[in-house]
Amino acid sequence: MNNATDRFGWRVVGAAFVVAAFGWGMGFYGPPVFLHAVETGRGWPAWLASAAVTAHFLAGAAVVALLPRLYRRFGIASVTRAGAVSAALGALGWALAAEPWQLFLATLPSGAGWAATGAAAINAIVSPWFVRRRPAALAAAFNGASVGGVVLSPLWVALIGWVGFGWAAALVGGTMVATLWWLAGRYLGRTPAGMGLAVDGAAEPAARPVAEAAPRLWSDRRFRLLVAANALGLFAQIGLVAHLVALLAPALGAQGAGLAMGLATACAIAGRFAMARLLVPGADRRRAAAANYGVQVLGSVLLLAAGDAPALLLLGVALFGFGLGNAVSLPPLIVQQEFREAEVARVVALVVATGQATYAFAPAGFGLLRAGDAPMLFLAAAVLQTTAALLLLRRRELGGPSPGRP
Incomplete structure (x- = not known):
């Protein structure tokens, strides 16, 4: 990659960081x-509001596949601008409903x-x-997501209470x-080719495996294993995080539980940077993702066994949090390593x-x-x-994607 x-x-990457934060x-x-x-x-029941959150994420999933x-x-610039406007209108719709x-209409935008x-x-x-330095670049950009949680979550609460x-x-x-709107016009409407610049490496190492092209995507078992592992891992993460404050509050108090969530977010940032340094060119990214889930499993088991011991609870939160960010940033890197570059955007969109x-x-x-047994949440997340980790490792038993494809 040249200096320009x-x-x-x-x-x-800095612009993407801000996009992720918002x-x-x-x-x-x-x-x-x-x-x-x-x-x-x-004064609406909890199940109604919860159903609206589910509708929000399902609407997003439908649009992601079309990205x-x-x-x-x-x-990219126009779509990002439209996305910002849509998100703002949607939040206003939630507020004015x-x-x-x-x-439910507001969940669409x-x-x-x-x-x-x-x-x-x-x-x-x-x-x-980026090609060779894509792990570091994506890690830096995705840390905007964690910063968005740290800054905007309490800001939402404060503003709603104030105005x-x-x-x-x-x-x-x-x-x-x-x-x-400004960032999209300044940075997101340009490409290296359009500026007459080179990217940092034309490809991954020559021995990198490449999966089938788009028409055979869903028939490729390796792709299905990646999709299944990603879905199960995120289901565990989101499910546990949604209830973590309530689960920790009896032992740590409400304020302590909130600080523990801040610890998880900080560990997510540290985990992304650590993984970016470990992912040297040619490293098996599925193994890295499986190891990341393994760290979170250990965290879940510690949370299950900790009882009311604050030190063990915080250690469990830290280990679980360490893998939070990588669960989002590693699947695109696995796709980059195993699929044709022309297919990466489409495959990532389908996985997401x-x-x-x-x-x-x-x-x-x-x-x-x-509602039945609260500690079961930690066990469910671990299972x-x-x-998810075993599904990622299952690819190796299949022999991996056939090398030598263009």
Whole structure:
């Protein structure tokens, strides 16, 4: 990568970081806050608001699958701008909904906005600029997601308490639109080829396996194993995170449980940077993802066994949190290693869409377990993530994708 490409490529990563911060802060960490605001402000039952969160994620999953086609037709900059506007309108719709049908209508733009600023979008923004250093670039960009959770989650709560849900949605949404509109025009509408620049390496090492082309994608067992592992791993993560504060509060207190969630987020950032350093060119990224799930399994087991011991609970949270970020950033890197570069955006979109459609039901599923026996949530998370790791390793028993394909 020459100096000009290097400078502008990392500016693109910085822009993607901001997109991720707003995207997750609005579309991922926002809905749980919206849920509480709707319940208390409208007096609607918890199941209704929870169903709206599920509808939000399902709408996003449908749009994620279409992202590659939208990017080809309209460009990344235009789609990102549209996503920011859609997310802002969706949040405002949540705030102003006076009837349940209006709430569910608002989930359509809020879900579409989340799709255009989420994981598949970050991969599409960063990937054209990096090949060999893509793990480090994606890790840096995806850390915006964690920062979005740290900053916007408490900001949502504070603003809603200060000026009300409607004005809070207008302020955060307006800031998101103004910021991403400018960043998209300045950085996201350009490509290395359009600027006459080279990327940091034309390809991965020559021995890298490459999977089948698009028409045979769903018939490729390796692809199906990746999709299944990603869906199970995210289901476990989202399900446990949704209830973690409530599970920790009896032992740590409400404030301590909130600080523990902050610890998990900090460990997620550290985990991304550590994994980026470990993923040297040619490293088996499926093994890395399986090991990442293994660390989280250990965290879940510690949480199960800790009882009321604060030190063990915090260690379990730290281990579980260490893998939170990598569960999102590693699948695109696995796709880069195993599929043709021309297919990467489409494959990543499908992996993200299926994962999102699955984890949309995780809070409700884990809620049913919590109603019976709360510690079962930790056991369920450990079992699901162990299964995800085994599915990733199963690829090796199949012999891996056939080498030598162009």
